[in-house]
Amino acid sequence: MTTAELELATSNTGTLETGAATMKALVYHGPGKRAWENKPRPTIQDPGDAIVRITTSTICGTDLHILKGDLPSVTEGRILGHEGIGVIEEVGAGVSEFHVGDRVILSCITACLKCDFCKRSMYSHCRHGGWILGNTIDGTQAEYVRIPHADGSLYTFPADGDEEAMVMLSDILPTGFECGVLNGQVKPGDTVAIVGAGPVGLAVLLTAQFYSPAAIFMVDLDDKRLAVAKQFGANTLVNSADGNAARHVMELTKGAGVDVAIEAVGIPATFEICQAMVAAGGRIANVGVHGKSVELHLEKLWDRNISITTRLVDTATTSMLLKVVRSGKLQPGKLVTHRFAMNDIMRAYDTFANAAKESALKVVLTNGASH
Amino acid sequence: MTTAELELATSNTGTLETGAATMKALVYHGPGKRAWENKPRPTIQDPGDAIVRITTSTICGTDLHILKGDLPSVTEGRILGHEGIGVIEEVGAGVSEFHVGDRVILSCITACLKCDFCKRSMYSHCRHGGWILGNTIDGTQAEYVRIPHADGSLYTFPADGDEEAMVMLSDILPTGFECGVLNGQVKPGDTVAIVGAGPVGLAVLLTAQFYSPAAIFMVDLDDKRLAVAKQFGANTLVNSADGNAARHVMELTKGAGVDVAIEAVGIPATFEICQAMVAAGGRIANVGVHGKSVELHLEKLWDRNISITTRLVDTATTSMLLKVVRSGKLQPGKLVTHRFAMNDIMRAYDTFANAAKESALKVVLTNGASH
Amino acid sequence: MTTAELELATSNTGTLETGAATMKALVYHGPGKRAWENKPRPTIQDPGDAIVRITTSTICGTDLHILKGDLPSVTEGRILGHEGIGVIEEVGAGVSEFHVGDRVILSCITACLKCDFCKRSMYSHCRHGGWILGNTIDGTQAEYVRIPHADGSLYTFPADGDEEAMVMLSDILPTGFECGVLNGQVKPGDTVAIVGAGPVGLAVLLTAQFYSPAAIFMVDLDDKRLAVAKQFGANTLVNSADGNAARHVMELTKGAGVDVAIEAVGIPATFEICQAMVAAGGRIANVGVHGKSVELHLEKLWDRNISITTRLVDTATTSMLLKVVRSGKLQPGKLVTHRFAMNDIMRAYDTFANAAKESALKVVLTNGASH
Amino acid sequence: MTTAELELATSNTGTLETGAATMKALVYHGPGKRAWENKPRPTIQDPGDAIVRITTSTICGTDLHILKGDLPSVTEGRILGHEGIGVIEEVGAGVSEFHVGDRVILSCITACLKCDFCKRSMYSHCRHGGWILGNTIDGTQAEYVRIPHADGSLYTFPADGDEEAMVMLSDILPTGFECGVLNGQVKPGDTVAIVGAGPVGLAVLLTAQFYSPAAIFMVDLDDKRLAVAKQFGANTLVNSADGNAARHVMELTKGAGVDVAIEAVGIPATFEICQAMVAAGGRIANVGVHGKSVELHLEKLWDRNISITTRLVDTATTSMLLKVVRSGKLQPGKLVTHRFAMNDIMRAYDTFANAAKESALKVVLTNGASH
DSSP, X not given: OOOOOEEOOSOOGGGSOTTOOEEEEEEEOXXXXXXXXXXXXXXXXXXXXXXXXXXXXXXXXXXXXXXXXXXXXXXXXXXXXXXXEEXXXXXXXXXXXXXXXXXXXXXXXXXXXXXXXXXXXXXXXOTXXXXXXXXXXXXXXXXXEEESSHXXXXXXXXXXXXXXXXXXXXXXXXXXXXXIIIXXXXXTTOEEEEEOOSHHHHHHXXXXXXXXXXXXXXXXXXXXXXXXXXXXXXXXXXXXXXXXXXXXHHHHTTTOOEEEEEEOSOSXXXXXXXXXXXXXXXXXXXXXXXXXXXXXXXXXXXXXXXXXXXXXXXOXXXXXXXXXXXXXXXXXXXXXXXXXXXXXXXXXXXXHHTHHHHTOSEEEEEOGGGO | OOOOOOOOOSOOOSOSOTTOOEEEEXXXXXXXXXXXXXXXXXXXXXXXXEEEEXXXXXXXXXXXHHHHTOOTTSOTTOBOOOOEEEEEEEEOTTOXXXXXXXXXXXXXXXXXXXXXXXXXXXXXXXXXXXXXXXXTBOOSSBSEEEESSHHHHEEEOOTTOOHHHXXXXXXXXXIIIIIIIITTTOOTTOEEEEEOOSHHHHHHHHHHGGGOOSEEEEEESOHHHHHHHHHTTOSEEEEGGGSOHHHHHHHHTTTOOEEEEEEOSOSHHHHHHHHHHEEEEEEEEXXXXXXXXXXXXXXXXXXXXXXXXXXXXXXXXXXXXXXXXHTTSOOGGGGEEEEEEGGGHHHHHHHHHTHHHHTOSXXXXXXXXXX | OOOOOOOOOSOOOSOSOTTOOEEEEEEEOSTTOEEEEEEEOOOOOSTTOEEEEEEEEEOOHHHHHHHHTOOTTSOTTOBOOOOEEEEEEEEOTTOOSOOTTOEEEEOSSXXXXXXXXXXXXXXXXXXXXXXXXTTTBOOSSBSEEEETTHHHHEEEOOTTOOHHHHGGGTTHHHIIIIIIIITTTOOTTOEEEEEOOSHHHHHHHHHHGGGOOSEEEEEESOHHHHHHHHHTTOSEXXXXXXXXXXXXXXXHTTTOOEEEEEEOXXXXXXXXXXXXXXXXXXXXXEOSOOSSOEEEOHHHHTTSOOEEEOOOOOOTTHHHXXXXXXXXXXXXXXXXXXXXXXXXXXXHHHHHHTHHHHTOSEEEEEOGGGO | OOOOOEEOOXXXXXXXXXXXXXXXXXXXXXXXXXXXXXXXXXXXXXXXXXXXXXXXXEOOXXXXXXXXXXXXXXXXXXXXXXXXXXXXXXXXXXXXXXXXXOEEEEOSXXXXXXXHHHHTTOGGGXXXXXXXXXXXXXXXXXXXXXXXXXXXXXXXXXXXXXXXXXXXXXXXXXXXXXXXXXXXXXOTTOEEEEEOOSXXXXXXXXXXXXXXXXXXXXXXXXXXXXXXXXXXXXXXXEEGGGSOHHHHHHHXXXXXXXXXXXXOSOSHHHHHHHHHXXXXXXXXXXXXXXXXXXXXXXXXXXXXXXXXXXXXXXXXXXXXXXXXXXXXXXXXXXXXXXXXXXXXXXHHHHHHHTHHHHTOSEEEEEOGGGO
C-alpha cells in the first residue's frame, strides 16, 4: 500500500473562538490528508453523553481505509479513532453507571441500549449508535472525546488492568471473538483455519483458544506474520503464496476439511480459500471488511450442510472478555508491537501504514506523559 | 402376515434369467429416456438390508433433473425414485428394528447410523449411505426395492396413517423443514419470505407454520402457484415477474427486510432476491439445488450480521414430523394433486413434467390396485 | 397531543396538602385490608421516569398473596397492581423512546437496561428495577402511575390493538411463555403436561401452541377449569382429584412420560406430579410461586437426563408476543371473564378472590368511562 | 468407608465344562464378596457382538457401591467393570466399523444406535443397552469381555495413544464433561464451583478448563484432595469441613454466587451447598449418584432463573474428547495414581477402597504382561 499523505502543519490556531478550550487531535482532511492539530474540546450535548480524557488509544486498519478515501461516511474535518482508554471528565444528567473520575474502556460501538437492535444485543445496528466514533462523529485519537450513550458504550477499567493490553478490548478482541470464534462456533476438538494473520486474524487466534480446538491452521502470505501466529498458539502454518492454501489444508486434514474456516482479510481470494477447505457440516465465519462481491459456489456447497456468517462487531462480549483477560487466560498485550506518545501520532501512522516492513501489529498511543 | 402375490403377468421378455423373479420398474436409459419395464426383483445382499414391496411412491423434481442428464452419478439402467411407502418382504440378519410384514415409510436418505456423520445426525453425509436411492442404487419407482441399512432408513408407518399423505415424509417435508425452517431458525413473531412456491417451497410453507411466524411472504412468478400458497397459509403473495420482488418485500416490511429468507428454487436470480431482502440479523436458508455459482454481495452483507445456510436433507426429523402429522397439525396430503396407478407411471411423469400447465404439485403412484 | 383532564371531583378529603393533585388508587393497609381512596398523583422523580394515566388494568393472583400478608416487601400504604395499559402524561428528560400522548403497555418488570443483568436480558433481576411495581413502589391499580426507567419498561400499544387483550401482555402471557414454554423448550411433536389450569396455566397453554406440540395434557382439580382448557386447545384433560394424575399421564403416554412438565401452581404436591411424569430427557419448567421447599427425588432422577428450571418473568419477549398477537395467532382476550370500572375495583377484587365460584380468570378494570 | 470383604479363594476350577476356554475375572458374589477366579471365555452371541481381549482396565467408585450391595441390578456371579482398553479377538457378522486386531477403547455405555434414544444421542437410555457392562452383563475386569452393539460401544484407540491415559475415556472423563461441564454450560469468563474433589470431580475440573472459565472453586472436606485439585487447575480451594462452604464461596464472589455449581458427590449436604451458592441465572449440574431425595429450596429459587440438570453419562462426546486428548490439551493420565497387574486386582480393590488413606485417584490394571 502506498500512502502519499500530505502532512498538514500543526497549527490552525486562529480558527478557535476566544475562550473555548482546545485540544490536539488527529484530523482527516480528505483522501491522503491527516493532521495533528488544534480542535475545540468536546462538551456534553445530550444527557447520555460523557466526556472522556483519552489516556491510551491505538490505530485500526479501518483508519487506513478511511485515509484512502474508501469510506464516504467520513467527511473532512473528522477526528479519527474508535479505540481508547480514558478517564471521565464530565457526564450528562442521564448517565447513571459512570461517574467523573472513572477510568474506562471505550467501546468502538455506541449502544443506546433502548432500541430493538440493542435489546437483542445487536449493538452494531443500534438505531442511535453503532460504529459512529471516528466515523460520523469525532473519535478517540485526540486528547478528549465525547461518548454518546455512555452507559452502553463504556466499560469499567479494572483496578489491576494494564492500559496497553486493555485497549485491545475496544475493538480488535471482540471483533475476532464475536465475528470469528462465536459465529464460527468453535468447539473443543474442532479443526480451525484462520485466513489472514494480521492483527484481527491474530485476535481470532487468541480467542479461538478459549474453546480448546484440536488444531488451528494459520494461513497467510507472509512468513513473518505466520511466525508470530506460531508464537500465539497456531498449530500449523500454511503460506498461501503458492496459491494452494486450500489444497494444503485439505491434505493436512486427510480430505475432511476444517470444521471452522475464518476469513480475516476481506478479499475474494481469501473467501475462496475458505469455501474450498470447509468440511461438510462446517462453518465459514467472515470477519474481513469486503469492498467487492465474491463468488459463492452453491453448485458445490448446496448439499454440504454449511453455514456462512457475517457480522459487524457488537462488542456484546466485552464484559466476558474482561473476565477472561483478568483471569490471565488471555494476554492481549501480546498484540502491541510499537508505542508512541499521542503527540507523535503522525509518525505512528507512518509506522502502522508500513506494517509489513515495520513488523507492526498494534501501535499504542499514550497521552499520559502530558498530564 | 402372508402375502400371496400374483405372479407378474406382463411380459417376461426373456432377457431375465430363468427362475429369477421379476418386477416392473421405471428405468432411466440416458438423457430423455425412461421406460416402465421388467427388472429382476431385488434380493438381500447385506445383513442390514430389507426388501420392501412398494405400495405408494411419488415423483420428485430431482427425478426430472436426472432425466435431463444433469446428474452424472445416475447411470443408464438405474431404477429411479427415492420416496415411498411399502411393506417389508424380507430382512437381513442384522436388521433388528423391523420385521417382515411391517408397513414402513422409506426415507430418501440411507443412514448406516454408525459412521461419524450419522452419529452427528448428519445422515445426508453418511459414509455408507446418504442419497443413494434412485441415484447410485436402484430406487422406489418399482414394485420392490432393496433398502440398505434398513434400521436407519425406514420408519414405522402409523396404524392410522394415510399413505398418500405419509409418502410426503420420504423427502419433501423433511427437506422443507430441515433445510428451510430449522436452518432458517423460524421463531414466533418472525417475518419469513419463501422464494419459490413449487412443492418444496410449499413444504417449507407448511412446516414454517409450526413456529407461528407473524407473516409469511410467498414469492413466485406464477399466480396459480401463489394462489395455492395462499390456501396453504401464506399471508402475502409477491409475484416476482416484474423483477422487483425484493423491493416489494422491503416496502411491505417498511424497509426492515425479513428475518428469514428461504431460497426454494436453485438459481442465481432467486438467491439474489434473498440477499436483497434479508434483515440485519436475519438468516438466508438455501433449499434449492444449484447448478451454478451465485454472486454473494459481501460488500453489502459483511456488516449485516446474517447467516447463510446450505443443507442436503438429513431426514433426521422424520420422527418429529410423524408426531406432528399424527397430531393433525400438519396435513401433507394437501400437496397431492394427481394420482396414478404405478403401472401408469409413464403418463404420471408426463403430467409432472408439465407441472405448471397441469397445475401439478405432487403426483402419487400406487401399486395397491394390482395386488 | 394535548390532554385537558378533568379535575377529579371525588372527595378531596382534606388529608392532602393544598394544591397537590390527587387521584384514586387501590391501597394496601396490611393483611386483609384494602381501600379505594385518594392519593397524591405521582410526579416525575428521575430523568428516566414517565407518568402514565391508566386506562386499563387487571388483578393478579400475586395481589391476593400480598393481601394475605405473604409478601413482607409490600408495606402498608402501597398502591397495588403491576399490569396496565395507559397514556403517557409526562416524561423525564432522559426518556427518549416515548413521548407524551403515547399509548403504552406497562410491563410488570422494570428494566434499567444498563446493569449487567439487563444486558443479559434478565430484566427480572435488574439491579435498579425488577418486580417493583405494586411491590416496593406504587402500582397500576390507580388513575396514574409513575414508571421508572420508562424506556425499558414500556411498550408501544399497537394502533389496531384491543386494550382488554393487550393488558395480558403486562405479566401473564410473558410469564406463561418465558417461565413455562421457553424454559420447557417446547418443540414440534412434543408431549406437554401443564399442571394447574388457572390463568397462568392457561397462558402457558396458549403460548405452548406457538410450537405445535403433538399433545398437551392439562392437569387440575377443577373440572370447570379443565373445560376452559379444552376450549383453549388442551388435547387431554386429567383431573388430579384422585391423587393419581401422574399415573394417568404415564398411562396416556404408554409409560414414556411427557417431554415437558410445567408446574403452574406453586405447591409441593404439584411439583411432585411433575417429577413423576417427566420422560427421560425431559424438562420440568417451574412457573408457580412457591412458599415452601419441595422434595426432589434425585434418587430416581439423577440418571434421567432431565432439566428443572425456575424463572421470574423477564418480559424479555414482550415484543415477540406483540407480533404474534398482532398476527392473530394468539388471542389473549380469551382470558378475560369479568369487566369492571376501575372505580368498582373493590368489588372486582371480591370476584377475583372467589375465582372458582365466580368462574373468573382475568378481571379487567377500565378507567376510560370516567374521562 | 469400611469394606470388610470376604475374599474367596481363587479356585472354582472344576465348574467349567471340559474343553471350554477359560479366563480369569473379578466376580461379584454378593455384598462384600468378590473373587479373582476362572470363568468361561465369552463368545459371540449376537451379530453385533465383539469379543475384546482386555489389556487395560480400572476400578470405578460404582464398583465399590456394587460391592456394598447397593445396586440390586447386579446379581451374584457377575463379572464387574465397565471401563477398559483392549484388542478385538472376534466380531459378529453385523459389526462393520471394527475388525479383528483393532485396538479399542470400551465405552461404559452400550449403544445400539438404532433406538429412539440413541438417535437423540441419549445412549445412556438406549433401549437395548445403556449401562449394562459389569451390571446386567459381564464386565471388563477380566481377560476378555463380550461387547454387544460393538459398533456403537467401541472407539478406535489412536495409534499414538497411551493406554493408561485413554482408559479414562471409558467413563470418568465423559461423565465429568457431559454431566458436569456441558450440562453446566460452562462458558469463557464464568465462575465455576465443583463440590467434590474425588476422581469424578477432578474429571469435571480437567474438562471445565476446555472453556476458559475465569475461576474454578474446588470444594471438598479433604485438604489432600484439594491440593491435587490445585495442581489440576483449580483457582481457589474451599474446605467444607466447617459447614460453611457456600458462605465462603458467596464471600469470594462478593455475594454474586457462581455461574455454575457442579455436584460431584451424591449426598443431600453437597446438593445443599450447590443451591446456596448458585448465582441468579446460574446452573446446577448434578453429577453425583444419589441414594436419597434432597430438599429443593423452591421457596428461595423459584425466582432465581436457574436450571438444575441430571444425567447419566451418554459417552456421546467420546470422539470429541479423543480429539482433545490427542491435541495435548487434556492429559487424563494425571488421574492415575496406582498401577497393578490385572492378576493383582484383589489388592487393587483394597487400595481403591481406601482411597483417602492411600491418596488414590484412579487405579489402573494391566493384562499386558501376561500376553
